[in-house]
Amino acid sequence: MGKIFHKNSVYIFLLRIFILLSDLIGLNLIIWFFQVLLGYKFIVNYNYQELNWLIFSFNFSWIFLSYFFKTYIKSFQIIYNLKSTFNLFIVHSFINVLIINFFFYSLIEFKIILFYAVSVVLFLPLSRYFISFYLNKLDKTIHLRKRVSILGNGPLYPKLFEYLNSEDSGFKLVPILPKISAEKVNLEIFINAINLAKKHDVTEIYSTITPVDDNMHIRVVHLAENEFIRFKFVPDFNVVLKNHFKVRVKSQVLEVNYTREPLEELDNRIRKRFFDLLVSSLVIILILSWLYPIIALLIKLDSKGSVLFKQLRSGRKNKPFVCLKFRTMIPNEEQDSKQATKNDYRFTKFGTFLRKTNLDELPQFINVFLGQMSVIGPRPHMLNHTKQYGELVDSYMQRHFIKPGISGWAQINGLRGNLDQKMMELRVKYDLHYIKNWSVWSDIDIMYKTFIITLVGDDNAY
Secondary structure, eight states: OHHHHHTTOHHHHHHHHHHHHHHHHHHHHHHHIIIIISOOOSSBTOOHHHHHHHHHHHHHHHHHHHHHHTTTTSOOSHHHHHHHHHHHHHHHHHHHHHHHHHHSOOBOOHHHHHHHHHHHHHHHHHHHHHHHHHHHHHHHHHOOSEEEEEEOOSTHHHHHHHHHHSGGGOEEEOOOSOOOOGGGOOHHHHHHHHHHHHHTTOOEEEESSOOSSHHHHHHHHHHHHHTTOEEEEOOOTTSOOOTTSEEEEETTEEEEESOOOGGGSHHHHHHHHHHHHHHHHHHIIIIIHHHHHHHHHHHHHHSSSOSEEEEEEEOGGGOEEEEEEEOOBOOOTTTTTSOOOTTOTTBOHHHHHHHHHTGGGTTHHHHHHTTSSEEESSOOOBHHHHHHHHHHSTTGGGGGGSOOEEEOHHHHTTOOSOOOHHHHHHHHHHHHHHHHTOOHHHHHHHHHHHHHHHHHOOTTOO
């Protein structure tokens, strides 16, 4: 069901999954209650060999019919969803009575049908209310919904407000930005909006006012993205659009995005996470389980110090995490500030081999398994390097919109090692190309090429 099923919102995705499971569990428990606890025979003249088929038919037909009634796909405002669900319930009940009567030559007592109908009619709205209530409580703690705000005013403002504030949108509207008319547009207004959004954990700003020219437009977008905030402009339909924008229509509102990233979509993030879990699990079980003790022993025999080198690196949205590597250097005071250079005096003998073969990075599959990194993505940098290049290189911070990777598009194109400004600008260019053109197949391709480069050797690996 793809994008329609989840609407790119973790909240909507979980809401629909939980309600589907709740419906199936609840309907089966209601039948079991009347069948066992009250001592009624739900089906007359059936045998136990047929029971499994009946249970399968009951549950499969509910799921199958729900697709046609769009019960778990369409609007999820409770009153509209219940209408669809009750229609589904009526058709489902009718079909299953026919199946029992004509295929199993059995009958259902009328009083059981009546009790079942009353119980289901009471159960369905209650289950939806409680699931929605508790997910909303959970959302306040871990932000299942994207926090969004609206900047501007005008005739589009009420439509946009209604859409973003609805339960069905999957967003949490945070009304912190002022209502400003198009006549008062200047750069300071946008900068203040970005600062307010950052203060209140808002991740997207929808603006009904637009910058006066392309230069201001690009500057606003870059300033917002440096704070990991998406700035989306919602102009009138008769605005002339430039060809570098992506246009989408949402709830009768035109949305203009400056950039498009596949990993903004939840189904793509799920695919990437599944790929990461699969690969990291295989590496940990099949390789690290026996290779780790061997490498650990050789590191200990080669030099004093810990087996693992743990260093804070910049993760997704610039949140620091402890990046794991096999130790390749003697303990030194510059290990958290100075990058390794070719023939670095700090390398141990065995450490040089580990770095040349990339075996020093194997523990990062543990970071991947824990969700701190991805198998493929922009390489994570030390915190001081992130701060330094965030100020020097345009769009540098945009690479932190996704998780860092063990290998990446920049690395297989020879952009390793040297971290001077020109090299970093090239890395950023390649990293952003990867982010904007991501696919599962691109990850597989990069992983395969990384493996080949590791086998034949890489002059930039040191």
